[in-house]
Amino acid sequence: MIQSASEQTLRKAKTLLEKGELIAIPTETVYGLAANALNENAVIKIFKVKNRPFFDPLIVHIRNKSEVKKYASEFPAKAKRLAEKFWPGPLSIVVPKSKIILDIVTAGLDSVALRMPNHPVTLRLLKMLPFPLAAPSANPFGYVSPTSAQHVEKQLGKKIPLIIDGGKCPVGVESTVISFTEKIPVILRHGGISVEEIKKVIGKVSVETKSIRQLTDSPGMLKSHYATRKPLYIGKIDSLIKKFGDKKFGTLSFYKSFHHPNLVRSEILSPEKNIDEAARNLFSAMRRLDEPRCYRGRSEAEIILAETFSDKGLGRAINDRLKRASVH
Numbered sequence: 001m002i003q004s005a006s007e008q009t010l011r012k013a014k015t016l017l018e019k020g021e022l023i024a025i026p027t028e029t030v031y032g033l034a035a036n037a038l039n040e041n042a043v044i045k046i047f048k049v050k051n052r053p054f055f056d057p058l059i060v061h062i063r064n065k066s067e068v069k070k071y072a073s074e075f076p077a078k079a080k081r082l083a084e085k086f087w088p089g090p091l092s093i094v095v096p097k098s099k100i101i102l103d104i105v106t107a108g109l110d111s112v113a114l115r116m117p118n119h120p121v122t123l124r125l126l127k128m129l130p131f132p133l134a135a136p137s138a139n140p141f142g143y144v145s146p147t148s149a150q151h152v153e154k155q156l157g158k159k160i161p162l163i164i165d166g167g168k169c170p171v172g173v174e175s176t177v178i179s180f181t182e183k184i185p186v187i188l189r190h191g192g193i194s195v196e197e198i199k200k201v202i203g204k205v206s207v208e209t210k211s212i213r214q215l216t217d218s219p220g221m222l223k224s225h226y227a228t229r230k231p232l233y234i235g236k237i238d239s240l241i242k243k244f245g246d247k248k249f250g251t252l253s254f255y256k257s258f259h260h261p262n263l264v265r266s267e268i269l270s271p272e273k274n275i276d277e278a279a280r281n282l283f284s285a286m287r288r289l290d291e292p293r294c295y296r297g298r299s300e301a302e303i304i305l306a307e308t309f310s311d312k313g314l315g316r317a318i319n320d321r322l323k324r325a326s327v328h
């Protein structure tokens with residue numbers, strides 16, 4: 001059930017979480033499917049509801065920076081600088097875990113991903129709780145992440161007792177994941193904080209979002225992820241139309257519009273060419289293009305043609321999601 005984020009709703013959320021139930025929470029990136037991170041049975045439910053493999057570790061959401069000492073056994077100086085600069089915010093920091101962190105949360109790894117989210121409702125809730133929240137994105141494993149309470153309701157509404165409505169997620173792509181388990185910090189997932197911004201604070205980082213390593217270290221980076229049910233192709237839309245334009249298609253573009261007799265739905269992410277707005281609108285647009293219903297009386301799109309963004313700033317996170325959603 002979707003409920004607006006009143007004090008009463010937050011009290012109900014607290015009671016449910018204390019009983020080991022799951023609830024959906026808004027964050028600035030995407031909605032999360034949250035459980036008491038210190039309750040093993042509650043965390044198991046997350047994997048069941050999402051149909052998520054147990055080898056994919058969860059992010060632990062904390063209410064303030066000083067909580068790090070409880071859940072990390074080490075917090076290197078550079079990690080601290082990032083937390084000072086970007087928390088609360090869309091950055092998950094992977095560090096050696098403390099003993100209280102359950103193996104089920106980290107999929108048996110010795111490290112834990114910590115994040116202080118930047119959403120007033122969830123921060124308020126976290127401050128009411130004596131435990132942190134383990135929360136992956138609130139979507140079935142492998143599908144596009146939810147950026148509104150309605151997205152969650154559609155797919156998980158029947159499986160969880162409460163979805164707190166905190167409005168549309170202002171960032172719209174997941175947090176950046178950076179690991180401090182080796183000498184040089186490694187970015188494992190592109191997300192809401194860009195590589196450029198991170199480098200400004202800590203200098204050299206390596207980026208390993210694609211290697212085989214990720215299949216075990218950060219399975220959220222599996223090649224096929226964030227996927228629509230309809231085939232999605234990524235590239236220059238004009239060329240894609242030449243190749244696939246014999247089918248009914250939808251387009252997903254930054255700001256350009258296209259014309260073609262088989263174009264049945266067009267999603268423009270930011271007419272003003274604003275990359276933040278584009279990221280914010282990405283997942284909703286992907287979901288609309290993926291819907292089976294007719295659009296303006298015309299039959300549905302069979303395929304989705306998506307534009308490649310320029311590989312800088314948030315454009316990298318957008319490209320990453322589109323590539324993983326695409327036929328490859």
Ligand code: TXA
Pocket residue numbers: 027029030031032033056057058059090092094106109111112113115117135136137138173174175176177179188189217218219220221
């Ligand atoms: O923005 C977000 O990060 C959202 C909101 C709800 O906070 N959460 C999210 O969670 O996207 P999820 O589970 O969909 O993605 C978590 C990512 C996965 O790629 C996972 O493999 C990686 O973080 N991860 C978690 N713990 C890790 C660890 N100890 N080492 C390496 N990667 C880890």
Ligand code: MG
Pocket residue numbers: 136137145220
């Ligand atoms: Mg996810």
